[in-house]
Amino acid sequence: MSATDPNKYPIELPFPDISAYRNGNSGVDYYTTFDSGVSGPHVLVNALVHGNEVCGVIALDHLFRAGVRPKRGKLTLGFANVEAYQAFDPDEPMASRFLDEDMNRVWDLETLEGARNSRELQRARQIRPLVDTVDLLFDVHSMQHKTAPVMIAGPLEKSVAMAQGLGTPDIVVADTGHAAGRRLRDYGGFGDPNSEKTALLIECGQHWEADAAQVAIDSVYRWLLLHEMIDAKLATPNLRPLPPRQRVVRVSAPVTVETDSFEFAQPFTGLETLAKGDLIGVDGTREIRAPHDDCVLIMPSRRLTPGATAVRLGRWVD
Template sequence: MIGGILPKKDPPMPSPSLPNEYAVELTPPDISAYREGNTGIPYIWRFEGSQPGPHAMISAIVHGNEPAGAIALDWLMQRDFRPARGTLTLAFMNIAAYEAFDPADPNATRWVDEDFNRVWARDVLEGDRDSVELRRAREVQPAVAAADRLLDIHTMQHLAPPVMIAGTRPKGVALAREIGVPRIVISDAGHAAGVRMRDHGAFDDASSDASACLIECGQHWEASAGTLAKDATARFLVALGMAGDDLVAEAGGEKPEPQVFFDVTEAVTIEQGFTFAQPFTGGEIIENAGTLLGHDGDRAVVTPYDECMLVMPSKRLWPGQTAVRLARRTT
């Protein structure tokens, strides 16, 4: 580079590694056969149905240590699934982090340089910062923006009930209803640390009908997370008229329960350093307002209302990150 300015590379986050108390039951599938893609973007595959219809994307491994989504996409690829209508894009996202996965230190490969799911604001994508994750996000962004229905498959740090994250718009909740699993659906506005892929562009634009859902299928490595990833994938494709009910039967999921709906009312964003008052894992409904959740430095953080649900308490308790989010049941 002649007289050029090197892109800024502020190491935005510490290593994601954490002590691990959970068994690694799932084996991340070898996805190297999918490297070439058929879209000009590595690991991004697109298939056309014979009839017109929506453009759906199913995305996996936004976080490198979450193999459930890769299991679902590998299942569709292995059985040569083709949509009955519309366009289907299958996207393996954070390849570098996924390839580094080590079951002996399974939290260390959530990302390489930074969280791939916090870089989706336009000014960040179009800015001059550089990281492994930003390079990949810039590479896949056209494919993400081309989709008008997104199912983004994730899993969680703790053993806790699966949840669907529907974003801020009613259209996200409507998509969650159409998919029909899991039982708990949460409307939310994301994290102070940065915009998620599911909130990128048209997905969070009230004037567009593009909609997205992010499913958290359970603990990262529990066997049932792989089954739910396949089940939700099948139900998403059936809801969009791209697959028949036989795909749901083949996925082997459990019978769906009636859904319940919550709104995230606030995120506890860490200012100094956070410690939880109890070993919360998520999904707990705390009966009484004023119950101590933890301390941020010296500041006590308490439940603001009765029947307050804890959404995905984190173990990565650094300033600027979300410690936990608080949600209230709506219907």
């Protein structure tokens, strides 16, 4: 098998120095809150839950440099796993996704309040009181593989509807997360159908492709516009055309790795559509085949360790 090694993708994006944003005013390093003084939601635009996903850094840097301030409510701009970001090594660019553990798998109460510790958990615990005050979270990410951008809306209809309100990207993934732990986008009220809190997670493209930064900038301005935080005049110069339509793919099942020898049947990069019975991969001696026709592969991973998500399977909702 000759799978594409994500370490081999060219690094087309700069990694901006963000030390100027360290002393934010929120009480949490690298989180800055702008308060309009007018009633309205608390909106968080968040980058760097994964340390090597630089497109979100570039989008936040753009908002800071443009002097963006909310017309209503509060706007917080934050960089999560700064320590991992600062450990980025262009010779081994996949290594700085995290330092000790995936920061997007620790957002359940047992983990946050439990005895276990790691650098990512420490940082999550620092950020958590601020996140608890957020009504609308936009979490900016990118992907290992060069795949079309997707919005990860989670399992709840409220988030799918918000993704459709945003209008981009053209693919919205309605999913249930990962066996390995809860994501920030599913934390607390974001994951509660009875709460008005809502979160979206955008995957802007391959981690270091130039276009991912453009997707990130477009989407953060659209997010602020959607929530009436900024004027159209400020947003418009930074927007790209909307896709002609959006499609929703609903995840039916995650494929969770069980052994130390998981291999994909082909060098999948994501959004391939398989027919029922097509071979997806082999986990030890277990063959994993598409359980139904029109089976869409979502974000196949190269971190194929037991307990991790190898790939998620979905189908188009029309």
